[in-house]
Amino acid sequence: MTDPIPLPQGFRAAGVSCGIKSDATKPDLSLFVSDRPCAAAAVFTTNRVCGAPVKVSRERVPSAKTRAVVINSGNANACTGQRGIDDARWMTEQVAAHLDCEARDVLVCSTGVIGHFLPRDKLAAGIPQVVERLAATPAAFADAARGIMTTDTFSKQATREATIDGTSVRVSGAAKGAAMIAPNMATMLAVLMTDAEVSPTEADAMLRHAVDRSFHCISVEGHTSTSDTVILMANGAAAGSLSATGRARVQEMLDDVAMDLSMAIIRDAEGADHLVTIDVRGCRNSEEARQIAKTVADSPLVKTAITGADPNWGRIVSAVGYSGIEVREEEISLAINNLPLYKSGAPLDFDKAAVSRSIRDNRDVSIVIDLTHGNASVRFWTCDLTSEYVRLNSEYTT
């Protein structure tokens, strides 16, 4: 993530420190702005206890005239009642006043500690500063990406560019989320921007397509955050309306950017020794495949087996069994790092030392689960469970 990442046309960004985080060298207030009204869509946490910014932003998408996303880090503004909702709305009003738009054209996210009220005085001073710093440069975009970090050890950006219908089109995004070390619910936020032109309805469908294959396919500990939010803004600055082929190409770029950012989140799992890719194939539909994958991914016994480089297929097969999906053991086959361990319900003879070595010697581990129900599949990512995870998450105090 060291190459400078450009913004799409017509977007500006900035990140500043306004004092919410105790360390003044760390930016904690970011702004992503489109110079013209955007089609915008968003996907939010399914947690019934959600942060105030989720409640406020959820009412404002899909939209045809969104102008900006404002994000603070260091304070999640969650479990803060009506005052929290008022604070979130107030943040968007402050930004809207500077951009000469309506408050409802500004979306808002917050990430950090739960149960504390936002410091309005610091934000009132910070918002003019972050507006002042807005720029279309990669440096400004990088500042904005840093401003949304909490326990992340590196900032996360991604971009794709292609010539579509004769015009250069770009998709860029920034995300935060540090998975296993995240002390407060591992909140995941992402802002995706494109200069392609799509309608709000299209933006919504395209974002859900991308999220289903990326952010919805990573899991670290199964604890759903109160604040997870992924936003897409499409401002049409690059080109007029897209051909069907052009739209499909933008979808691909969007999928790729979302995937890059998801992988960056999983890779930023400080406590983890292994990145685990779980392929579940041969399912009736992708929802069933995802549910099986997530159950395997969230099993502490599977995770610790990977930590210990133990090819303990019994833990994996039994997790498939309690996933809630109708499956018989004769329908299950399993391979780790391309080495078959279990076939149609029966254990295979395999070189245990070789499989164990292949787990121990590689940061990336592959688990492939083959069923016999149909043609649907999913690729899912998680990481292992180490003593370091426990240390980081138990030593943190609110």
Place this chain on the structure above:
Amino acid sequence: MTDPIPLPQGFRAAGVSCGIKSDATKPDLSLFVSDRPCAAAAVFTTNRVCGAPVKVSRERVPSAKTRAVVINSGNANACTGQRGIDDARWMTEQVAAHLDCEARDVLVCSTGVIGHFLPRDKLAAGIPQVVERLAATPAAFADAARGIMTTDTFSKQATREATIDGTSVRVSGAAKGAAMIAPNMATMLAVLMTDAEVSPTEADAMLRHAVDRSFHCISVEGHTSTSDTVILMANGAAAGSLSATGRARVQEMLDDVAMDLSMAIIRDAEGADHLVTIDVRGCRNSEEARQIAKTVADSPLVKTAITGADPNWGRIVSAVGYSGIEVREEEISLAINNLPLYKSGAPLDFDKAAVSRSIRDNRDVSIVIDLTHGNASVRFWTCDLTSEYVRLNSEYTT
């Protein structure tokens, strides 16, 4: 668990070593026998991948003429296909031949490593020995309780006695399950015996009542075993048919014995520093209460907060939020160790140091979650997540 625990009237038990475990000083074959036909019922794992003994025993209950339960440890006979089913049936045939009953009057359980075939030669030699050792003494019952252990650090027995309708009636039980250190799915087995007289239908209802309040209310890591089994045998040796009051009293004793055994399993969590009791109150029904409690109990972020003595109510409230139960944050209140931290959706001012100290200084931690939906409640138990858990579960190799 040091006092000798008596068997109910008309029951005998034994435990011997037949060489399935590599350590010959550890018994690995147990038998629980009623001298007369019993009413029997059982509750099994809901995992769709289940051990061969589960498949065989499930077809044999409820029953009016069960005579025995045979259990081996050191090998789970799970994921072993048709040969595993044949082996499980064969075990019951061997026992039945000695007891002069039908194979279907014998139930079978196995616990231990997954994916290996049972050693028939060792069992063929061991079964006559364990029959030979059958006795009605506390010592024989203690041997049988030891014979079902895997990674348990102590054997688990419980008993209750009462005078009912003028006669002394007893309920006794043995269980295994070592929760967090269990390397192979933390299988939980229990055999409950009573000399009260109940019908098979009554036995089934009474067992489910007891299990719903005990074994179904403990969770260590949310990984459902392939082999979990709880069996009740009621032989009527103590008395004739019970009055309604008498039956209610037997239910109470059964509930108490099941609860004692469940608590012993949670307390045998070697890697754990804290036993956590979660009370969920004010729910629409007990299923919803249990689902909320289990979601909180299985959250690694909640567990590590307890490990770190951090009164991080945000992790608990957010786990309630993603439990799948319809709930709004204004309907949630929360206390840890009787200290209120969160009330009707808003954080309370509290002495963080005092709450932290009360967690750190006590092995037992109480979490009370109050909702406003109704009058149903549940009490649930779990333990914290420590580095020691990760070490034990990652160093174990199959």
